[in-house]
Amino acid sequence: MSQSSPALSLPYIQPSQSQKHVTHNEALRILDAVTQLSVLGYENSAPPASPAQGERHIVADSGSSGWAGHGGDIAVFGAAGWDFFTPSNGWRADVIATGAQLRFDGTTWALVEAPTQNLSGVGIATTSDATNRLAVASEATLLTHDGHGHQLKINKASATDTNSLLFQTGWSGRAEMGTTGSDDFAIKASADGSTFRTALSVQAGTAALHTPQGQIYFDDMFITNDTVHSFDIPWSDPARMLLWLGIDLPGHSYLFSMTGALTGASNFMAMFVNPASTLNFQTGALTGTTGPAAAINLAIETGGATPRMHIENRLGTDQTFTLSTLGK
Template structure:
């Protein structure tokens, strides 16, 4: 008959044994150390300097001192001495320092995290998932990285999202305080869209890409083309604002036709151009000049031009073009004048255009 139990090697009290309490207490000591096993650490290779009664450790590989030869065993400090508890296959231990549950597989202590999770209805990371959000994560960082070739992967990484039909929605919702501020994806069609919102209810498309052609559109880009619908008289050597008072198009209302000028809705780099058509007043020798002016007073560098010599009325034209960095609220207007003799800037064909390019 064996003098110890099969699994935990607890000593039996034998018949006619003297001092039975010693054997009984030894068995209780081992039980107290192993039942509901929780260790403080699993990496130490030497005993800590000031253990507390009941402290338990999984001894690290290469143990020394009182733990020499105890690699992967459970060390229990009890009654002023270290007690060695050799693990058996299937033992489970909670590692307090890591918040990790381990199982001894006969050769090493391994984690109990499953290698596969299939057909789960709910999964919450750091929070509780629900029917509306069956996968829910509350994190401060997340990382997706490719499985390398050395690990048997391809080195590539694709994150795939799919919707059932073109008319459905597919995308990313970006929020602040759970109020949606931006949408990125395919919404109501297969066109790629980037839309933004101030209040989570009204959205503006900042970018739209046609999935059939790849053509990119910026629907909210400030841009205009405007013209004057009457002949604008200008005296000799007197710079005069040309009354550009009608628009062919005026996205975002950036051109103020009432004040005959463009008003920058946001800061940025803008491209402008103009066409001025000469109409004679008294002499075809009038020398037509034009320029673009910032905030009503400053000539924009590179925007000034002149046509000299004898002109053909309503045939001679001058074209201007320049790029300028504007602040929000800056204005740009078209001005013209004549040298040698006065004249007119012809209706309908004298125009001014511009758009934001950066």
């Protein structure tokens, strides 16, 4: 009959053995030392100054002092001092202070890395779900280089699918950039998370730049007859700005440019006016009846903290106006 167990080398009680309690207690001592193994430390070479009974450590590879010659062993402090147990391949230990897991590979103890391949989801300080398989709740997320640079890759299966970055307010979309529904790159904005308007797009085949919306200075602005609508101009040098002015009258459409440092009427140039002679350019503030009648009169007022544009309705009827840029 074998004298000890094959895995933990627990001593067996032999037939006709006297003082069987000695063998039994030795087996319990070994079980107590290595079963449900949790250790206070695993990187120290020398024992602590005042260990407690039952305290367990994994000796660093180069043991010293009372641990000399026991690198990698499990050191357990008992009534008679330190006892040492040699681990077998595959033994594991929990580090009490950190919860880290250690595994003995037959030569050394190493930290066990959690499996990271083909996970169903990862939530960092929040919970992932079937759609958002990676979810992060944090003030910031850092993606940095390993080498000289770093690429963030977003792939889609076909051109009609969506690749985008979506910016939300209260979980409702407000801006989106990417390739949505085609391979053209677009930047879009929304006020309600439902209707998105394209502010800028770049064609995939030609890299041609389009600004479908331009910059709308006002949309559906109602101006009564012989009154003025005024607004601050957000630039002092328009640098070849094309603007479109539309009103709610069939056949009325206006395209004009603004160039140079703003001074007055000389900054305007008509590109298209229909009907003819219904768009006039002025300098200074307008009152509602400053410019010619039966026309729309535009003016730049300077001298204040911010240049202002005035639009005077002298068409004879109340009208709804829209003014937007076509490029800059």
